[in-house]
């Protein structure tokens with residue numbers, strides 16, 4: 257597994273490894289006990305079975321240990337999860353719109369674009385909305401995923417702390433071209449971002465967000481999105 261890029265992603269990985277480790281230990285323990293009992297208490301070695309009832313120590317042990325294990329998984333999972341729900345102070349807001357089958361991004365100054373650009377180390381809150389069906393905004397490298405539901409405001413908060421380009425995918429089956437609903441998150445330096453966000457973009461943005469009625473022509477446009485994005489981007493930077 258490739259390690260995550262942000263602090264949050266690393267804690268998600270740690271929770272994941274913690275749960276895997278517990279599961280592996282349980283698997284080994286249960287399998288070993290099972291093999292031991294099968295051999296030790298086979299008909300040959302133990303022809304007359306004994307019925308054991310009311311062993312308090314055994315009962316307390318098998319209630320206490322699994323309860324503690326499950327609670328510890330919940331604790332680590334929950335504390336990590338809340339860090340993606342707490343909006344850091346001074347977070348920049350970007351409105352993310354999902355529609356069949358593309359993403360649109362709108363910045364605080366009204367600039368709209370069809371690719372996500374974020375300045376490194378600045379906290380961001382992504383406000384997620386869908387124009388049609390349920391989509392799911394997913395950035396694997398940041399271990400972030402949240403559903404977009406029509407008529408409901410959802411959000412994600414995080415700090416993009418490493419410059420680079422990362423995949424964005426739709427993680428909820430949303431129709432015929434769901435598999436093509438990819439995009440890119442570009443984390444760039446603060447200077448570059450200021451320059452980029454100052455350039456008013458209209459054409460790309462409008463086609464990315466506004467059009468909702470023309471599903472048929474969207475399909476053909478959707479296929480070329482990524483290429484034209486990168487060309488436009490280079491011009492702007």
Ligand SMILES: [Cu+2]
Pocket residue numbers: 354355357390391392426427428429430434437
């Ligand atoms: Cu989708």
